[in-house]
Amino acid sequence: MKRYLNILLLALAIVVAACKGDDHNHAEGATEYTCPMHPQVVQNEPGTCPICGMDLVPKTVHGDGVEITDDLAFLLKPTNTTVVANIATIKPEQKTAEATIKMDGIITYDPRRVYTVPARVGGRIEKLFVKYNFQQIRKGQKLMEVYSPDLITAQKELLYLVQAAPEDKQLIQAAKQKLQYLGATNDQINRLISRGEESYTFAIYSPYDGYVIDLNATAPSPAATIASAPATSAGGSMDAMGGGSAASSTTTTPGTPAGQAIQLREGMYVTVGQALVRVVNAEQLWAEFNVPAGEMNSIAKGSPIQITFPQLPGEKLQAKVDFFQPFFDEGENFAKVRVYLPRDNKQVMVGQLVSAEATYKTEAALWVPKAAILDIGTKMVAFRKGNGVFEPVEVTTGTTTAKEIQVTSGLKQSDVIAANAQFLVDSESFIKVNN
Incomplete structure (x- = not known):
């Protein structure tokens, strides 16, 4: 009986162990x-x-x-913390480079060759032969004919001395000098003596070659015009013209304030010393260029410069900087570069737009390809590689050449940066620079 009981307990233990094994296998197989x-x-x-x-x-x-x-x-990891890409990398290079400054400018005239033709005598313009700006004139060309009581009186004085006292050379010479001071030329004086009769209109000739650039005369003040009105003279016709002069002097430019520029025209009165026309001699022209403040230290007097003409493709002119002057205008620093153009250059004209390039050698600095720097508006950014990832770094740039850009701060020569900084651009907010 005891033997059968042991066999039963053994069988029960085996069944229990088998059930536990099935539960374990079922848990492991989940x-x-x-x-x-x-x-x-x-x-x-x-x-x-x-x-x-x-x-x-x-x-x-x-x-x-x-x-x-x-x-x-x-x-x-989130994409705005690191950037992963298989791109080429470079290191900044310490070297000197040949840089070029591009400038835009204009052809202008030399202000030292601008001349004013003043009125040496007061009177009325009877005929005007120069009628528009930039009209070309030659030395000795007639500009206008003027009626002047002072000139008529001086002519009569000379003729009287020549006819009444030809032996008094000193008085005759003084009368000639008076006419010369009033603007008469030696040819006009000789013709007056040979003709023996005064002229009521006197021609004014140009003493210069060039172009007329200003036909605006300054309106005389009423007091000056009245003061220059002719006095009563012996000749009746002269009295009548003088009276007309005095009357017209107060009504020629009604309502025109003194000192205001008016267009020179026939019939108007001029006073002694009043500027009639301005003449510019265009034999020597300038090319003037504005240089930004950041490039001012790169150009000096004598620097070589190459000038090109947009209107004449292929035309190039080699010159040197003749004048360099810093300017400060409306809160902005810049410099004006002036280049003298050859006298025999027929392809340049006043007012013509031109371009120029000035080449110079920079000091030793770090240089990287232009593609390695990204301009995001407020910052210049390069992507430096560290611990297997690229991180944006703010840099300060300087001179730019055709393919490279100078880095003045933000990078070291041992840094490894992305050769092309554009690979990252998805949006400006994507780049977070650690300050």
Whole structure:
């Protein structure tokens, strides 16, 4: 009986052990589900990913799970903290470079060759032969004919002395000088003596070659005009013209304030010393260029410069800087560069737009390709590689050449940067520079 009882207990123990083994195997064989795109999502039953909506798949068949390596963990980081890309890298190069400054300018005349033809005598313009600006004139060309009581009186004095006292050479010479001071030329005086009769209109000739650039005369004040009115003279016709002069002097430019520029025209009165026309001699012309403040230290007097003409493709002119002057205008610093153009250059005209390039050698500094620097508006950024990732770094730039740009601060020669900084551009807010 005791033997049968032992056999029964042994059988019961075997059954219990078998049941425990089945439960263990069932627990070990439980399947977990995960998202193919987001391995961090894991659950014990099928379903969809709460992040992207994809169907969950069994995490593993053998129970090993998905191994999250360092590289995979790095890829799972937010995209605005690091940038991963397989791009070329470079190091800044310490060297000197040949840089070029591009400038735009204009052809202008030499102000030292601008001359004013003043009125040496007061009177009325009877005929005007120069009627528009930039009209070309020659030395000795007649500009206008003027009626002047003072000139008539001086002519009569000379004729009287020549006819009444030809032996008094001293008085005759004084009368000639008076006419010369009033603007008469030697030819006019000789013709007056040979003709023996005064002229009521007197021609004014240009003493210069060039172009008329200003036909605006300054309106005389009423007091000056009245003071220059002719006095009563012996000749009746002269009295009548003088009276007309006095009357017209107060009504020629009604309502025109003294000192205001008016257009020179026939019939108007001029006073002694009043500017009639301005003449510019265009034999020597300038090319003037404005240089930004950042490039002022790169150009000096004598620097070579190459001038091109947009209207004449292929035409180039080699010259040197003749004058360099810093300017400060409306809160902005710049410099004016002046270049004298050859006298025999027929392709340049006053007012013509031109371009120029000045080449110079920079001091030793760090240089990188222009593509390695990204301008995001408020900052200049380069992407420096560190710990396997690229991080944006703010830099300060200087001179720019055709292919390279100078870096004055923000990088070291040992830094490794992205050769092309444009690979990152998705939006400006994407780049977060650590200050």
